[in-house]
């Protein structure tokens with residue numbers, strides 16, 4: 061029997077969430093470094109470089125890797141021989157208390173992303189609670205915790221299917237992965253749950269993502285079980301799709317595939333696939349009654365030292381004098397350095413803008429989109445002398461439904477975000493002679509260094525979803541859809557899928 065102090069548990073949760081906000085797991089860094097060294101697609105290699113540079117900067121600066129500091133997801137395995145020193149708080153309440161403290165930490169505040177009343181008012185709870193807690197009673201006298209901060213962009217791409225018993229899981233993954241686009245910020249991991257019931261498969265998929273990256277070890281020793289064989293097959297088929305980093309086309313889409321299974325009904329084969337993004341964050345600790353968890357800081361020397369430099373001939377633009385005509389010769393794939401003012405806005409702000417425009421109220425006071433770019437972002441609050449905290453792009457695809465309105469009614473020149481736009485939006489960008497630029501998702505701390513000033517101009521009550529004005533200096537972006545409708549997110553993967561087939565042919 062061991063006695064676990066509630067305070068030790070809460071302190072450990074708080075420490076763990078702070079820790080994973082700025083330390084990528086080292087196994088993931090090493091997997092990304094391998095992918096970087098192997099990558100032949102320039103766009104994908106540059107994106108991985110930015111993710112790795114960002115990762116090192118976050119570890120050094122102890123600031124979040126990504127502006128989306130996630131929804132807390134916690135697996136707690138409680139030994140049957142454990143006794144708590146007090147019983148006033150439930151395990152859910154203890155995890156929530158640790159979460160609250162971690163997210164409101166004044167030295168490294170994390171972004172509060174959780175909204176209550178999801179089908180109604182969607183009001184931010186302001187402290188990132190409640191967390192999602194899975195509790196298991198297990199043999200023993202310890203409490204084992206696996207905790208993650210899961211980004212919304214990758215969670216949104218979860219897929220579930222009830223296959224027929226004889227259906228092939230690898231085939232389903234190969235068919236489904238391209239439909240998930242790039243909003244999950246590849247390269248990352250795929251967690252796959254097979255069996256049980258529908259909800260059991262989802263929990264298995266999520267739990268599988270808590271394991272370290274070890275696919276290369278598996279390749280070396282060879283598969284021994286059906287699950288291991290399937291992991292290798294899916295890893296190979298997924299990477300042959302050519303989706304690549306940020307969906308720009310390239311050799312590495314996934315750095316590992318994890319599978320967990322459970323016995324299921326003879327009539328069923330439930331399968332859930334959950335991707336983990338480039339900002340994969342999780343840690344594992346055990347409490348035995350001797351005090352809180354002691355999470356050792358990794359050595360920053362273990363991160364690769366990379367540089368990302370744009371070419372001397374890169375287009376530099378002054379946003380404060382830019383017009384739509386100036387952007388007409390910007391070409392898909394080109395890097396552009398932005399200096400000047402941009403306005404931000406994401407899901408909740410777009411919805412409110414739409415309501416205001418439709419009701420005849422027009423734009424809120426102080427908001428003038430004329431000849432401006434809108435940046436889809438929800439930043440972390442600033443500390444010290446930062447203008448703003450980590451502020452990487454959010455998934456632009458979610459804003460597709462508002463794009464006609466923004467292009468036709470507000471005077472914006474174009475948009476900045478991450479991931480692909482749908483076919484109708486690409487067509488609308490072409491018709492309106494607009495442009496869509498992308499920044500690298502998962503390089504949020506690096507991106508924030510280009511933001512020199514920030515102020516809220518409207519919708520302050522929306523928290524991180526308010527409309528901000530940012531003043532940026534040499535903010536690097538890539539033209540993802542140009543004014544002729546050329547689209548990097550369809551062209552890149554198609555080119556790299558064909559190149560990978562060619563490379564395979566040569567190796568045969």
Ligand SMILES: O=C(O)C[C@H](O)C(=O)O
Nearest residue numbers: 128211212213438454455
């Ligand atoms: O909420 C965000 O900032 C980003 C989100 O995780 C996304 O990837 O779209």
